[in-house]
Each structure stands twice: as structure tokens, then as C-alpha cells.
Amino acid sequence: MRQRPYDPEELRFVLNEMVREAGVRMLFHAWGCEPVMQAAAAGADAASSNPQRITAVTFQGKQGRFAIRAQVVIDATGDGDLFAAAGCAFDLERVLPWLWFRMGGVENVEQAIATGGWYFHTPGDGRVLLPWGASERVSRKIDATDPEDLTFAEVECRRQVMAEVDRLRAEVPGFRRAHVCDVASQLGITESRRLLGDYVLRREDVDRTFDDTIAVTGHWTKYGARYAIPYRALRASKVANLLVAGRCISVDHRVHHATKEIPPCIATGEAAGTAAALAVRGGSTPAAIDVATLRDRLRRAGAIVDFPD
Numbered sequence: 109m110r111q112r113p114y115d116p117e118e119l120r121f122v123l124n125e126m127v128r129e130a131g132v133r134m135l136f137h138a139w140g141c142e143p144v145m146q147a148a149a150a151g152a153d154a155a156s157s158n159p160q161r162i163t164a165v166t167f168q169g170k171q172g173r174f175a176i177r178a179q180v181v182i183d184a185t186g187d188g189d190l191f192a193a194a195g196c197a198f199d200l201e202r203v204l205p206w207l208w209f210r211m212g213g214v215e216n217v218e219q220a221i222a223t224g225g226w227y228f229h230t231p232g233d234g235r236v237l238l239p240w241g242a243s244e245r246v247s248r249k250i251d252a253t254d255p256e257d258l259t260f261a262e263v264e265c266r267r268q269v270m271a272e273v274d275r276l277r278a279e280v281p282g283f284r285r286a287h288v289c290d291v292a293s294q295l296g297i298t299e300s301r302r303l304l305g306d307y308v309l310r311r312e313d314v315d316r317t318f319d320d321t322i323a324v325t326g327h328w329t330k331y332g333a334r335y336a337i338p339y340r341a342l343r344a345s346k347v348a349n350l351l352v353a354g355r356c357i358s359v360d361h362r363v364h365h366a367t368k369e370i371p372p373c374i375a376t377g378e379a380a381g382t383a384a385a386l387a388v389r390g391g392s393t394p395a396a397i398d399v400a401t402l403r404d405r406l407r408r409a410g411a412i413v414d415f416p417d
């Protein structure tokens with residue numbers, strides 16, 4: 109049994125190994141671009157409210173553009189890149205960005221934290237995590253799907269982080285000889301696009317149960333609030349074989365604060381993956397699978413698909 113927490117790099121290795129052992133074919137260094145759309149052939153899809161399907165998704169790599177064919181596509185981009193390109197309806201929220209960083213060589217971590225600075229414990233002796241960003245830092249909210257906005261935010265955040273490092277070294281005794289270990293490689297973005305799918309989970313759905321619940325979650329700022337996440341919040345209404353998982357599922361802005369957290373993102377990812385496997389094996393679409401079977405599969409895999417008593 110492991111006695112210490114994993115560093116992020118170690119965790120990446122462990123996750124890679126788990127995915128490899130599960131038989132998943134990985135492909136890094138390629139950017140998902142456009143879905144290749146096809147009007148549904150005559151039959152079940154044409155008769156339903158899902159008139160289109162995706163036959164493949166194009167990707168951009170260093171050697172050029174290529175496509176991967178798929179029976180079911182899951183958009184887990186966080187920003188809903190694929191459902192937007194497929195023409196699905198969505199909401200877009202502008203946010204203030206974060207850029208967390210870690211410092212090492214802090215003389216007395218416990219004392220630094222006790223003096224009231226906003227520092228978190230992080231693995232490694234003499235190291236702290238600084239959750240830098242959001243309010244009153246960058247001058248305006250950004251659209252995290254706009255490269256111009258992202259460039260502005262990244263340059264500005266990095267400049268301000270370095271100014272904060274200088275201030276800590278100059279003004280906070282424990283930081284006098286501290287150094288920067290790392291600055292987050294990406295801006296921290298809490299919200300951008302949210303799908304408007306087969307069901308939009310709303311604030312007033314608190315404590316409500318659904319026949320097609322595939323995950324449940326609490327709310328990180330409203331203690332006691334619980335949301336059941338219906339399978340329909342993962343389904344794109346206009347595209348028969350597209351599912352969505354993670355931060356950009358179909359919820360309103362308030363509920364997003366609950367469903368964007370890592371545990372529900374993991375849970376909706378597991379549900380979308382299991383639903384896709386059922387659809388592919390059964391030769392059907394995500395909309396046509398038996399939801400009771402989906403819930404049963406998830407439950408047997410250890411997922412929590414109902415509110416605990």
C-alpha cells in the first residue's frame with residue numbers, strides 16, 4: 109500500500125498504465141477538429157428526433173489532417189468543441205481565469221499556512237500550492253474558446269504570477285529563499301460551453317430523482333444540495349450518436365458549479381463510455397439503449413446511481 113500521495117507526473121504515468129491495461133488505444137498530440145456529419149439513413153434515426161449522425165471526427169497532427177471513424181462519439185473536451193462544430197445548441201459562459209503555481213524551498217510550510225496566506229499543502233517537503241487567479245486579478249472575463257482571449261489571459265496571468273512570486277519573496281519571511289517549482293501548463297478555466305441537450309438539469313431539480321439517473325453529486329459551495337444527473341443530460345438532441353461527458357454536459361450555470369467538479373466529471377465519463385459500449389455492441393444508438401441496463405452496469409461497476417438512503 110502506498111504511503112505518500114502521488115505527484116502529478118507519477119499520477120499521469122499511473123493513469124496511462126490503467127488505460128493501456130484496459131486495452132484502450134491512446135493517441136496524444138492530435139487535436140480534434142470537425143465531426144463529419146451524415147444525415148441519418150431511412151430507419152430508426154430518421155424517424156426519431158435525431159436526424160443526423162457523425163461518421164468520423166477529423167484530427168490535426170503535425171503530419172496533417174486525418175479522420176477517425178466511430179460508431180459513437182463522446183465529446184469530453186471540457187469546452188464542447190465537437191458538439192459546437194456539430195451544430196448542437198449550447199450556452200457559453202465567460203469566466204475569470206486561474207493560473208495556479210507551486211513554490212519550493214518554503215522555510216516552514218505549516219507556519220506559512222498558519223499566517224493566513226492562501227497556500228495549500230502539496231506533495232514534497234517545503235512546497236506549497238498557490239491557487240492564484242480569478243477575482244480582481246485579470247481585468248476582464250474571457251471566452252475560453254477564443255484564442256485571442258486565451259492569449260491575453262495567459263500572458264497577463266503569467267506576468268502577474270511572477271510579480272506575486274517577487275512579492276512573496278520580498279514580504280513573506282518563509283518565502284525569502286523559495287523558488288518556483290512549476291506554473292500550471294494551462295490556464296484554469298472553470299466554464300465555457302454547456303450543451304443544451306435532451307434534458308437541461310436546472311437549479312430547481314435539486315434533490316429530484318430521474319428514471320434515467322446515471323450519477324449523483326453534491327455541490328461544493330452549497331453543502332447539503334444534491335443533484336441526480338439524468339442520462340439525457342449527456343445526450344445531444346440533434347445528433348444520434350454523440351454523447352457528452354465532463355464539465356460541458358447539459359446543465360444550467362448554477363448546477364454547473366456542482367457537475368463541473370472532478371468526481372461528477374469522472375462519473376459522467378464512466379456513464380458515457382458504458383452507454384457507448386452498449387450502443388456499439390447492440391448495434392444501436394445512445395438514444396436507443398436500454399437505460400435500466402446502463403444503470404445496472406454502472407451500479408455493478410461500483411458507481412453511485414441513486415441518492416444514498
Ligand SMILES: Cc1cc2nc3c(=O)[nH]c(=O)nc-3n(C[C@H](O)[C@H](O)[C@H](O)COP(=O)(O)OP(=O)(O)OC[C@H]3O[C@@H](n4cnc5c(N)ncnc54)[C@H](O)[C@@H]3O)c2cc1C
Nearest residue numbers: 139140184185186189206296297298354355368369370373
Ligand atoms: C483552478 C481550478 C481549480 C479547480 N479545483 C477543483 C477541485 O479542487 N476539486 C474538483 O473536484 N474540481 C476542481 N476544479 C474543476 C475541475 O477540475 C474541472 O471542471 C474538471 O477537471 C473538468 O473535467 P473535464 O474532463 O470535463 O475537462 P478537462 O479536465 O479540461 O479535460 C478536457 C481534456 O480534453 C482535451 N481537449 C480539449 N479540447 C480538445 C480537442 N479539440 N481535441 C483534443 N483534445 C482536447 C484537453 O486538453 C483536456 O486534456 C477546478 C478547476 C479549476 C479551473
